[in-house]
Amino acid sequence: MVNENKEIYNSTLESLKKQNEDLELYKNIVSNFYYSMVVVDKEGRIIILNKAYCNFLGVNEDEVIGKHCTEVIENTRMHIVAKTGKQEIGDVQHIKGNYMIADRIPIYKDGEIIGAVGTVIFKDVLDLNTYVSRISRMEKEFDLFKKELKKALGSDYTFQSIVGESESIRKVKDLSRKVAASKSNVLLLGESGTGKELFAHAIHNASSRVDYPLIKINCAAIPPDLLESELFGYEPGAFTGAKKGGKPGKFELADKSTIFLDEIGEMPLNMQAKLLRVIQEKEVERIGGITSKKIDVRIVAATNQNLEEMVKNKKFREDLYYRLNVISIKIPPLRERKEDIPVISRQLIKKLSKEMDHYVSAISTEAMNCLKLYSWPGNVRELQNVIERAFNIMDKEAMIMLEHLPYYITKNNKADTHVKEMSLKEILDNVEKEEIKKCLKRTKGNKMKTAKILGISRTSLYEKIEKYDIEV
Incomplete structure (x- = not known):
């Protein structure tokens, strides 16, 4: 019995010792807390006033403990908070000629208010302004750093940078804008020079990942x-x-x-397998490493090859293809949107005029007709090269003329010359012939309907079909 009582006594003693140690630790933390802090009981009497607050008020802690807060702290509301239980956050309090920013929070135990704790975050409004100014400056510096980093990595293009007014390019831009907001992988398809990289930048910059730079790698440019x-x-x-x-x-x-x-179509098969694992596991392991690192990466891949055909020929992994081809976007070649050539040309002229310090105002009608007749196997990139070449061989001209274009483009001008040399009657006959052909196609060869639509007799229609040798 004696031993049992002794054990209880020792246990209680040890528990009290631990509580005293914890209490001293908490007191030490509060006392040395950077911000000014006060704790009052439910009557508003001061229980704790830490060193920072004592120094600011010019009082001794031992002298103020037990006093009502209104006797020690000017314009205090601690006793009100302890009574009402309503917290006050960010309140401006005037103390000793300073406007201070104070927080007051009630303390509860078993559902009843037992007091309140107050902290002074900033000793005056000037102190607050200093913090705000410092944060604002840091934000500006961070924004500048992000912009400079994006410029250095060539990631400053948006959908506004993609020039074109044709229906085909508008549809592709609209689809790209929609998928930019998702997290899914994107596969960009298109011939060389169509602007796949430009679309990749635009998709990234319209996504929630825009604060981080786009990371680029050309799978064909790096040895396997x-x-x-x-x-x-x-x-x-x-x-x-x-x-x-x-x-x-x-x-x-x-x-x-x-x-x-x-x-991506140039990636070796063994690397395709490793890439597939990274996509599936969402983790990467360095060469020679023993641990993997979790990553959150969105993939935008691009190719000018037929990946479906490569999958059939076992030159591209089928499982990887379906992982990448969650959303596929086919960018039309320039020959399928020739109505965009004038607006793209104007944009390129404006850009090159600034870069090459050579002012050029426009392209002549004859030169533009040649550009429209050409098939552009190299797409927009080839158009840029042709216009840049013109800049280099021009003297003081302010307009790109026919003679500034390479021969392989101007040789197609013969068709345009033939049109210009036709008489007015020939031009009108050509227009009439084309309209009759279009109308016959629309009515599926029904001559009665065609004649009615065109507002001529059926006899006149037969004569014109025979005159223009139109196949029905």
């Missing part, structure tokens, strides 16, 4: 034996020639952002 280290990085000493501190891969750099895999 280096592609893995570029994509996934490596640890120190992973192979001969590895950097001392190792190197993060493009996927690590693209965490929380977007990675643009250009020329």
Whole structure:
């Protein structure tokens, strides 16, 4: 019995000792708290006034403990909060000639108010303004850093940068804007020079990942034996020639952002398998590493190849194709939207005039007709090269003329010359012939309907069909 009582006594003593240690720790924390702090009981009498508040008020802690808060703190409302239980956040309080920002919060125990705690976050409004100014300056510096980083990485293009007014390009831009808001992978399809990279930038910059730079890699431009280290990085000493501190891969750099895999059709099959694992597991492991890192990366891939055909021929993994082809966007070639050539040309002239310090106002009608007749196998990139070439061979002219274009484009001008040399009657006959052909096609060869639509007799229609040798 004695031993049992002794054990209870020792246990109680140990518990009290622990409570005293905890109490001293809490007191020490409050006493040395950076901000001014006061604690009052439910009557408004001061229980705790920490060093920061004592120093500011010019009082001694031992002298103020037990006093009513109104006797010690000017314009205080601590006793009111302790009575009403309504917290007050961000209240302006005038103390000793200073406007202070104070928080007052009631303290509850078992559902009843037992007091209140108050803190002074800023000793005066000037102190608050200093913090606000500092944060504002930091935000501006951060925004500037992001903008400069995006410029350095060439990621400053938006949908406004994609020039064109044709229906085909508008549809593609509308679809791209819609998918930009999602997290799904995107596959951009199109011939070389159609602007796949421009669309990748625009999609990224219209997404929620815009605060982070777009990470780009051209799968065709990197030798196969280096592609893995570029994509996934490596640890120190992973192979001969590895950097001392190792190197993060493009996927690590693209965490929380977007990675643009250009020329994805050129990726070797063994790398396709590793890429598939990264997409499935959402983690990446460096060469020579023993741990994996979780990543959140959106993939925008691009190719000018027929991936479906490559899948059939076992040159591209089917499972990877379906992982990448969640949303596919086909960018039309320039020859299918020739109505965009004038507006694209104007934009290029404006850009090159600034870059090359050579003012050019426009393109002559004859030169523009040639540009419209050409098939543009190199698409917009080829058009840019042709206009840049014109800038280089021009003297002081302010307009791009026919002679400033390469021969392989101007040789198609013969058709245009033939049209200009036709008589007015020939031109009108051609127009009449085309309208009759269109109307016959619309009525599926029904001559009675065609004659009625055109407002002529059926006999006149037969004569014109025979005159123009129209096949029905």
